[in-house]
Amino acid sequence: MKNSTLVGINEPIAYVLENEAEGRRALKALESAFSTRRERLPENDLVYFDTFDWRLYERGFRLATGCRNGAKMLKLESPGFSLEAPLAKKTAPSFGPRLPEGPLKELLCPILELRRLLPLMKIAIRSHGLRILDGEEKTVARVHLVHTDTAPPGSRRAPIPLAPRLTLTPIRGYADPAARVIRHLDTEVGLARASSSAFDEMLASVEQQPASYSSKLLLPIHRRMSAGEAVQVICRHLLKTMKANEDGVRRDLDSEFLHDFRVAVRRTRAALAQLEGVFDAEARRFFKSEFKWLGAITGPVRDLDVHLLQMEHYRAALPLEVRRDLEPLATYLRQHREAERRKLKTNLATQRYRRLVERWRKYLQAPLPEPAVSKHAHLPVIEVASARIWRAYRKVEDMTAGIDDLSPADKLHRLRIGCKKLRYLLEFFHPLYDARAVQPLIKSLKQLQDSLGDFNDLEVQQVALKRFAREMKHEGLASVDCLLAMGRLQGHHDERKTTERQRFAQCLGAFDAPENKKRFARLFDSTLGNVG
Amino acid sequence: MKVYASYNIKGGVGKTTAAVNLAFLASQQGQRTLVWDLDPQGAASYFFRVKPKWKGGAKALIRGKRSPEPLIRGTDFERLDLLRAHFGYRHMDVVLSKLKRPDRRLAKVLALLKGEYDRVFLDCPAGITLASESVFRAANVLLVPTIPTTLSLRTLLQLLKHLKGEGARRLSVMPFFSMVDRRKSLQQRICQQPPNGILKSHIPYLSAIEQMAERRAPLPSYAPSSPAAEAFKALWRELEASDTQGVSLSRREAEVAII
Numbered sequence: 188m189k190n191s192t193l194v195g196i197n198e199p200i201a202y203v204l205e206n207e208a209e210g211r212r213a214l215k216a217l218e219s220a221f222s223t224r225r226e227r228l229p230e231n232d233l234v235y236f237d238t239f240d241w242r243l244y245e246r247g248f249r250l251a252t253g254c255r256n257g258a259k260m261l262k263l264e265s266p267g268f269s270l271e272a273p274l275a276k277k278t279a280p281s282f283g284p285r286l287p288e289g290p291l292k293e294l295l296c297p298i299l300e301l302r303r304l305l306p307l308m309k310i311a312i313r314s315h316g317l318r319i320l321d322g323e324e325k326t327v328a329r330v331h332l333v334h335t336d337t338a339p340p341g342s343r344r345a346p347i348p349l350a351p352r353l354t355l356t357p358i359r360g361y362a363d364p365a366a367r368v369i370r371h372l373d374t375e376v377g378l379a380r381a382s383s384s385a386f387d388e389m390l391a392s393v394e395q396q397p398a399s400y401s402s403k404l405l406l407p408i409h410r411r412m413s414a415g416e417a418v419q420v421i422c423r424h425l426l427k428t429m430k431a432n433e434d435g436v437r438r439d440l441d442s443e444f445l446h447d448f449r450v451a452v453r454r455t456r457a458a459l460a461q462l463e464g465v466f467d468a469e470a471r472r473f474f475k476s477e478f479k480w481l482g483a484i485t486g487p488v489r490d491l492d493v494h495l496l497q498m499e500h501y502r503a504a505l506p507l508e509v510r511r512d513l514e515p516l517a518t519y520l521r522q523h524r525e526a527e528r529r530k531l532k533t534n535l536a537t538q539r540y541r542r543l544v545e546r547w548r549k550y551l552q553a554p555l556p557e558p559a560v561s562k563h564a565h566l567p568v569i570e571v572a573s574a575r576i577w578r579a580y581r582k583v584e585d586m587t588a589g590i591d592d593l594s595p596a597d598k599l600h601r602l603r604i605g606c607k608k609l610r611y612l613l614e615f616f617h618p619l620y621d622a623r624a625v626q627p628l629i630k631s632l633k634q635l636q637d638s639l640g641d642f643n644d645l646e647v648q649q650v651a652l653k654r655f656a657r658e659m660k661h662e663g664l665a666s667v668d669c670l671l672a673m674g675r676l677q678g679h680h681d682e683r684k685t686t687e688r689q690r691f692a693q694c695l696g697a698f699d700a701p702e703n704k705k706r707f708a709r710l711f712d713s714t715l716g717n718v719g
Numbered sequence: 720m721k722v723y724a725s726y727n728i729k730g731g732v733g734k735t736t737a738a739v740n741l742a743f744l745a746s747q748q749g750q751r752t753l754v755w756d757l758d759p760q761g762a763a764s765y766f767f768r769v770k771p772k773w774k775g776g777a778k779a780l781i782r783g784k785r786s787p788e789p790l791i792r793g794t795d796f797e798r799l800d801l802l803r804a805h806f807g808y809r810h811m812d813v814v815l816s817k818l819k820r821p822d823r824r825l826a827k828v829l830a831l832l833k834g835e836y837d838r839v840f841l842d843c844p845a846g847i848t849l850a851s852e853s854v855f856r857a858a859n860v861l862l863v864p865t866i867p868t869t870l871s872l873r874t875l876l877q878l879l880k881h882l883k884g885e886g887a888r889r890l891s892v893m894p895f896f897s898m899v900d901r902r903k904s905l906q907q908r909i910c911q912q913p914p915n916g917i918l919k920s921h922i923p924y925l926s927a928i929e930q931m932a933e934r935r936a937p938l939p940s941y942a943p944s945s946p947a948a949e950a951f952k953a954l955w956r957e958l959e960a961s962d963t964q965g966v967s968l969s970r971r972e973a974e975v976a977i978i
């Protein structure tokens with residue numbers, strides 16, 4: 188029988204061994220059954236990389252740095268496919284745009300986006316074994332006894348040895364001999380196939396949990412919970428997200444850490460503000476003001492990040508010959524970001540921050556407050572959720588009534604805030620409802636929000652650019668050319684605001700469609716008797 | 720995917736030797752590399768210890784009716800595969816002559832492998848045939864190992880004239896001196912100052928290279944720092960560094976004609 192699963196995929200078949208001796212016995216057995224030649228491969232030291240949110244792992248990619256013939260290499264692998272790029276000595280991969288030019292970079296850039304590659308673990312592989320030969324003494328398969336040591340990145344601790352493995356690497360076009368070797372190892376030698384991949388085993392040994400972080404809200408809440416329980420689950424998840432990103436924010440690894448951190452803070456604030464009845468009133472007052480503070484101290488760095496990320500668009504919006512004129516703006520942004528980042532780091536090291544996190548954690552683990560102090564905590568979550576969503580929706584509906592693409596900016600701004608509140612509630616509670624019914628609602632809301640958001644971003648950017656210009660002048664950073672270029676940028680923003688308004692009108696139409704209104708009412712309006 | 724063809728009108732000049740060794744060096748640098756043994760005699764396949772295929776499928780492959788996949792064998796070296804020789808290739812011209820646009824056929828087969836390999840080396844049989852026309856069309860770089868003798872240079876000139884007539888503008892022609900005899904002063908002189916149209920690196924005549932047939936493996940794989948391996952490495956470096964356009968055919972022709 189042909190073992191067709193072997194063909195093409197050059198992933199080794201692996202057996203887990205009790206000990207070295209078992210591997211040696213297996214090699215001996217193969218030597219007497221096949222024509223073979225011994226070989227020993229040079230020791231291989233690798234460092235594996237991935238983003239904080241496991242973007243490579245989730246796509247089945249593995250990225251490592253290592254050496255070949257004395258030259259540093261970056262190697263990307265997935266089953267049946269590999270890409271390499273030379274890497275300058277003493278450099279480690281970081282952001283997509285900084286990778287060495289070539290197909291590897293082209294493939295990775297859109298996957299990594301803004302995320303930095305971080306070292307996962309160090310690996311040392313030693314292996315020796317056999318080549319299985321045919322009548323021409325051509326190698327048709329390789330069988331190796333592999334020893335792997337792992338270590339967390341940057342640690343000085345002694346490496347952790349994994350159980351040795353016997354691997355069989357098939358060679359393209361030689362499926363039959365490989366199958367014969369496998370049969371021999373399975374039946375004659377009686378080895379046990381490895382159940383997990385060597386890579387997963389390596390990760391486990393350094394206590395890395397693949398896919399342990401995602402910026403998505405995946406909340407285990409259900410209809411049988413009380414509102415208080417569900418909100419505790421939601422807020423605990425958000426706190427976990429904050430804590431997970433804290434280190435990356437402190438070390439300023441990439442801009443997404445702070446972004447995710449702030450989203451979790453905002454969502455927490457939304458829960459505190461909109462689900463007033465499920466919290467103990469006094470505790471709520473404290474946490475509301477403290478999370479507001481947390482939002483405020485993390486804001487400046489994020490705002491500057493946004494502008495720095497926008498720089499490329501700013502440049503692209505201007506004619507070629509004046510693009511360089513914007514350089515002082517980039518310098519200004521970088522300098523201020525650095526100053527703000529230091530302030531943020533200090534703030535995160537304060538007693539105030541530590542106390543907030545500690546008290547919040549305790550509060551979320553404590554028994555629910557008495558009905559006397561929080562009248563909603565003990566109600567079924569679905570009742571509270573539907574009532575709140577319905578209330579938020581009705582407010583948005585009222586605001587959309589008198590609005591069109593000519594309405595003043597502050598009206599659009601208020602609508603945007605209303606939409607945001609509705610969105611947070613839907614995101615918290617959507618697991619309680621039929622996904623097919625809620626998803627279209629979230630989608631139409633999201634589109635409306637995006638168009639409002641884009642309009643608002645332009646507005647906010649214009650205000651900020653004006654402020655920057657003044658400060659740059661004050662700091663002696665502003666050349667006349669730069670100020671002129673920034674002025675052109677303002678004009679460009681005006682034009683884009685007009686197009687955004689038109690797109691907004693379309694999205695509003697979709698959101699306001701009678702069909703959509705009926706859906707909202709059917710799901711959330713308790714007077715229709717559909718709740719509980 | 721960059722396609723190199725090792726080609727000369729003349730036989731026994733070091734075409735196969737160059738294709739095998741350069742392909743190995745490319746794969747060592749991390750390029751996913753394929754050698755396509757187009758010679759029905761299967762010399763390249765022999766070097767990699769792979770038997771040529773005797774029967775069945777050559778016609779369908781050339782006509783583009785069949786994937787080359789089943790003919791591909793992994794060599795003993797990482798990232799280096801072989802599209803093994805087929806005895807049926809000795810009728811290649813007969814098959815091609817019956818097809819529309821015969822000159823595009825090899826390129827079409829190679830297109831099926833796009834994305835799988837970074838470098839492809841075609842080891843071509845000698846002679847100007849329909850098959851070689853198809854090679855000129857499929858390749859990006861035409862490697863022409865040339866023995867530094869008057870007669871060989873005349874043949875090279877003929878080839879350049881022919882290619883110009885064909886309007887093979889996309890093709891970058893890279894002749895280099897091969898099997899250079901150190902004891903012959905004329906050859907030495909020519910190689911010390913090669914005319915502009917010819918690569919600076921050359922491959923000397925060395926018994927170590929001759930012995931490759933016994934070892935049946937690319938020379939740098941078992942003697943990586945031998946003078947012979949160094950000669951191929953220097954040639955590969957020069958090839959990788961030279962821009963694909965190269966010198967225009969007519970200039971190259973003029974310069975070769977001077978010697």
Ligand SMILES: Nc1ncnc2c1ncn2[C@@H]1O[C@H](COP(=O)(O)OP(=O)(O)OP(=O)(O)O)[C@@H](O)[C@H]1O
Nearest residue numbers: 730731732733734735736845898923924925928929
């Ligand atoms: N630089 C060299 N020094 C010594 N011997 C060489 C050298 N190059 C090739 N040879 C030997 O010369 C013979 C022909 O070489 P090769 O097979 O590479 O040439 P070819 O052009 O491919 O021949 P053919 O036209 O038959 O395909 C072989 O025996 C080879 O070992």
Ligand SMILES: [Mg+2]
Nearest residue numbers: 734735758762
């Ligand atoms: Mg040959």
